[in-house]
Amino acid sequence: MSESLCAETVMISGEGGDEIEAYLARPTDEGPRGAVVVIHHMPGYDRGTKEIVRRFAELGFDAICPNLYWRQAPGAAPDDAAATARAQGGIPDEQLIGDVAGAAAHLRALPASNGKVGVIGYCSGGRQSVLAACNVDLDAAVDCYGAFVVGTPPEGFPLKVTNLVDQLPNLGAPLLGLFGKEDSYPSPEQVVELDEILTAHDKPHEFHSYDDAGHAFFAVDRPAYRVAAANDGWEQITTFFTTHLGG
Amino acid sequence: MCTYATVQTVLEGSAKGPQSSWFHVTDGTIYFDHPVHAMAEHTLNIDFANPAQGPAARVAVELTAASARDLVAAIEAALDSAPAELKV
Numbered sequence: 001m002s003e004s005l006c007a008e009t010v011m012i013s014g015e016g017g018d019e020i021e022a023y024l025a026r027p028t029d030e031g032p033r034g035a036v037v038v039i040h041h042m043p044g045y046d047r048g049t050k051e052i053v054r055r056f057a058e059l060g061f062d063a064i065c066p067n068l069y070w071r072q073a074p075g076a077a078p079d080d081a082a083a084t085a086r087a088q089g090g091i092p093d094e095q096l097i098g099d100v101a102g103a104a105a106h107l108r109a110l111p112a113s114n115g116k117v118g119v120i121g122y123c124s125g126g127r128q129s130v131l132a133a134c135n136v137d138l139d140a141a142v143d144c145y146g147a148f149v150v151g152t153p154p155e156g157f158p159l160k161v162t163n164l165v166d167q168l169p170n171l172g173a174p175l176l177g178l179f180g181k182e183d184s185y186p187s188p189e190q191v192v193e194l195d196e197i198l199t200a201h202d203k204p205h206e207f208h209s210y211d212d213a214g215h216a217f218f219a220v221d222r223p224a225y226r227v228a229a230a231n232d233g234w235e236q237i238t239t240f241f242t243t244h245l246g247g
Numbered sequence: 248m249c250t251y252a253t254v255q256t257v258l259e260g261s262a263k264g265p266q267s268s269w270f271h272v273t274d275g276t277i278y279f280d281h282p283v284h285a286m287a288e289h290t291l292n293i294d295f296a297n298p299a300q301g302p303a304a305r306v307a308v309e310l311t312a313a314s315a316r317d318l319v320a321a322i323e324a325a326l327d328s329a330p331a332e333l334k335v
Contacts, residue, residue, distance in 0.1 A: 043283055076302035079283045083294045084302040086253055087276045123281070214288065216281065224288050 004028040005057040007050075012066060012106045015098020020070040022103060023050050025057035031112025034139070034245025035062035037103045039096075039121030039128045041216070044069055044082035048221055049122075059238055061245065062110050066103045068096065089160055090124075093131055100132040116245040118173070120237065121146060123216060127164065133175065134167040140244035142176045142237055145215050147185035150193045168197055174204040176240045178233045180213035180226070208236055253278040262295040262306040270304050273297050282309035291315035 007025040014020040023045070027033070036056045040049040045067040056063035068091050073081035085091060104117040118140035121129030126146020133141035143149065149168075153161045175198065179191050186194070191209055198205045210217065210229035217226040218233060258275045272295045282290040290309040297304040310318060326334060 041281075043281060073302040079307070080302035080305055082283075083276065083296070083305055083307065084298065086278065087255060087274065087294065087296065087298065216288070222281070222288070223286055 003058060005054065007054050007057065010064075010106075012064070012102050014066060014070075014102040015095045018071060020099060020102075021045075021067040021074070022064050022106070023053050023067070024062075024064045024106075025054045026062045026110070026112065027057055027060055031062075032114035032246070033060055033062060033112050034114055034116040034118065034241065035064070035104075035107035035110070036241060036245070037100055037107065037117060037119045037132070037138075038063055038065040039100065039119065039125035039132070040065055040068060041121075041123035041125050041219075042082060042086070043123075044078040044085075046078040048219060051220075052122075052218075055234075056241075059241075061241065062107050062112060064103050064107055066099045068099060071095075091128075092160070093128075093162075096128050097132060097135045100128075100138075101136045104136060104138060114246050116140075118142070118241050118245050120144065122218060123147075127161075130164055130171070130175065131167065133173045134164065134170040136172075138173045140176070140241060141171075141173045142178065142240065144178050144218060144233070145180060145183055145186060149186065149190075150197065151186065151190045165197065168203070169201050171198070171201070171203045174240075174244055175206070176236060177205065177207040178236065179207065179209045180215060180217050180229065181209050181211055182214035185215070206236075206240070208233070252280065258295065260295075264295075264306045265303050270297050270300060272306075273299065279312070283307075285309040285311070287311050 010024045011019045012022045038053050053063045053065045069081040069085040073084040107117050116139040119129045119132050120142035122144040126143040129143050130149050149164050213226040213229035216224040217229045254277045256275045258272050260272045262272045263269050274296045276294040278292050292309050295306040
């Protein structure tokens with residue numbers, strides 16, 4: 001495998017046929033290979049997320065991250081776009097599903113595609129990764145510490161977030177879950193609850209919960225970064241996607 | 248944790264924002280969640296914004312919980328010290 005890659009901004013067709021911005025990174029060598037949709041965290045389509053997209057390309061996958069805030073704030077700085085999206089109530093689940101479906105279709109149309117596409121999301125994107133895997137034709141899903149897959153979101157806030165318990169019977173892809181034992185949302189108890197629900201529905205899943213790690217332990221530019229958890233987590237992700245998407 | 252906790256309020260005033268220019272503030276968004284820049288896992292974040300002028304018309308602050316409470320107390324003290332007839 002070559003270590004050369006190409007990274008670029010592209011436009012893709014998202015929910016409702018809307019043209020939205022996306023960041024695409026691909027190995028330069030020939031395929032066939034699997035692909036990954038990266039769902040950015042609530043702080044947005046930022047530099048750290050684009051680094052993750054490039055890392056998947058370096059690992060041998062085509063990878064793309066749709067800018068989920070493009071409609072609310074086209075061309076804005078990532079932090080300003082995230083603030084705008086938050087002030088407007090966040091991203092509706094229907095829009096997220098359509099945007100991930102569009103991103104997956106874009107990946108499957110690439111010349112090197114082997115037809116298999118996985119999804120991964122961080123923070124709010126962890127919940128959205130599970131949401132996508134319940135509603136979009138995907139081959140593997142990774143939930144990195146997504147809150148409110150189970151549990152009850154706070155009431156009275158403008159952000160309309162519901163849990164996904166009623167959708168879990170529709171989970172259509174194996175799920176890898178990576179969590180910090182010091183996290184509160186999702187709490188270790190909620191991770192156990194999700195594990196039990198998926199087992200009851202006979203859904204293939206694999207969870208890892210790390211000591212000395214809380215929320216956002218993959219975020220290299222934040223105090224929450226935990227090198228041991230992040231390094232092992234990346235190994236788990238690589239093995240999982242290689243198994244289910246092909247190298 | 249990703250709290251999603253967000254409170255919004257209507258504001259009337261001005262802020263000195265991007266490119267050192269003043270703009271009319273119409274909206275405030277207050278939330279306790281991950282900061283973009285502050286070296287803390289969670290902060291009390293305030294966006295002073297004017298959505299009509301676009302996403303960049305925003306002054307953002309990220310404060311530790313303790314300093315946010317200090318700020319609330321300082322604002323209350325400053326308001327309390329002003330003559331009643333000036334506080335409209």
